[in-house]
Amino acid sequence: MAKVTLQSIADRVGVSRMTVSNAFSRPDQLSAELRERILAAADELGYVGPDPAARALARGKVGSIGLLLTDELSQAFQDHVATEFLSSVADALTREGLALTLLTSGDATGAPAGYVPARDVAMDGAIVYICDPASPEIGWLERRGLPLVSVDHDPSPNAPSINVDDRGGARAAAQHLVDLGHRRVGILALETQYQVDGQPSWNWPARERMAGWMEALGAAGIEPVVKAARWRPSGAVVTTARELLDRPDRPSAVLCFSDAFAVETMQVAQSLGLRVPEDLSIVGFDDSPLAVAASPQLTTVHQEVSSKGKEAVRALMSVMATTEPGPVERVLLPASLVVRESTAPARD
């Protein structure tokens, strides 16, 4: 059967195509009676509704927002924090009548040659989430002139940014250990992943957390032992944690980049016969479900992940609504220490 379009319905009912369009998109523009007839005819012909692609072209609005992550998604979504952020963004967008489209870095993920999602996918705006700052994808988005918002990412001069006070949270975490009397402190950081102008570069959370830890420890005259690990492969953290713990001057407390790192560290500790928190205090970051699932439950730094998503969408909507460039919004969300069971006073 031939494809059903507005025109075929129009012919069937004997009105203009525009009127049929109005029947679907602007009901107040025609009489209720005629609208009924049109809708009935449409139904009869098996018409579903105006073609989204055609509508997108005509309206200049696509109805969806991109979320850019340069990492392979399967990596990014290992992390509960990332997925919670994702879902909060998706929910907030749905309330605005927008869908969410996931964008990956093209070539890193085995995409066909020449396929660059950030350039080739239709969207009305995009959210840049923890990406390689040097990512060409960001460049594409900017060149397209799309409204952008960055999240957990170094603020760019042109786009609003949503960040968490990772530094403050980390400072509180480290101060907590200092207050408990710990002097030999280990740090299990995130390994540098990016290069900017040939220099290794941390993403915002990694850098800010490290800065916060160092501020509090430095003020207490403590020089921590720092080790860094990557997310993947999964054994990496275990290996690094072991390097940190299996040594003569073993730290009595460890600050970890994330709860996932902390849980693995805890397991290494337990496998080495160390009791947590009696022999070793461990502090995580994020306050993900893992923190509560672990036993003992993790002392960690809480961040409001879902408000991160809501704020991102709000800021993006605001950019999309305004035509002239106003001041660029900077949001800094709070992070706060949650003391649970994995930390205790130092014994020596």
Next chain:
Amino acid sequence: MAKVTLQSIADRVGVSRMTVSNAFSRPDQLSAELRERILAAADELGYVGPDPAARALARGKVGSIGLLLTDELSQAFQDHVATEFLSSVADALTREGLALTLLTSGDATGAPAGYVPARDVAMDGAIVYICDPASPEIGWLERRGLPLVSVDHDPSPNAPSINVDDRGGARAAAQHLVDLGHRRVGILALETQYQVDGQPSWNWPARERMAGWMEALGAAGIEPVVKAARWRPSGAVVTTARELLDRPDRPSAVLCFSDAFAVETMQVAQSLGLRVPEDLSIVGFDDSPLAVAASPQLTTVHQEVSSKGKEAVRALMSVMATTEPGPVERVLLPASLVVRESTAPARD
């Protein structure tokens, strides 16, 4: 400045618009020298590439695939299994040069009136993932004539389906308890969520897992105590687990719908002073990271979540490639018991 289109570049270079289009989309159709000149002119004018929306209309291909979940996303993605599936789908799609768009049920999520993602979002096909079988969204997708694949969902007669052998996995889990000598077995199931024709209805995983448990227990002459809980609110599982454990004829073993359920049950048990596995054996389902993070580590049923995603995409590509309706594909992926530390022989 005026918007830059193929036409403006064509005028600038002095060729036809079609040639400019070819320069971007089909390089072999023109001389390298001319292509260079066109690309240079495009660059100079600030042209990013063919407009995705226009291209979608002209080509009849949008370049993205929808993923339908009827639950609110923030609920769906609480679960690590769902997110791992999501990311495997996204990665597999990227390799095909397709983006992934998330579709929610419109009205359940506070979307604006009249906005139905499944009807209004442009896409070339869709994956239906654990949805209310009676969901109107599925109807929209079908009416649009989009290629569909269902995952963890009751197979529909027209679309390929990817499922896990939840029943076999559950049977193995229950048999494991039987073999350990347990006679008083509790089941912490997923509460019925859906209605079909006025009848309460389980989704595939919930129904099949229950069936598997019952098969093995029934064969051993065991009548389990069954309690059901919902994912949300977060306290629900704890309450239900307590009902199951805080009673005179307390089970000596509990089969849980998921690892998340199992971890919460374990915490309830521990809070009641029960030792796992000495006083209570617990079996989860999914083999998510939670299973390993828990202590003791969970005995659970492993499923290959990422191959679920890959299979879904493969099946969808196959449907999209064929014009005439062939036999509908049915994939059943294996599930296997993983014995860890949370189960032990019954003591009585």
Next chain:
DNA sequence: GCGACCTACTGTATCGGTAAAGATCTGTAC
């Protein structure tokens, strides 16, 4: 020396809608 066949472009006709302004008709105020 002539038709077959490339290569490299061009012309025309869509793709399926929407925006904005125009045309009718009706009721109503004065």
Next chain:
DNA sequence: GTACAGATCTTTACCGATACAGTAGGTCGC
């Protein structure tokens, strides 16, 4: 009786690309 406001439809003009069928030259074989 006229003019004006609304309501209801129609007309015209795009939105920014791609598909496919030409067309103009040049090459090749015999």
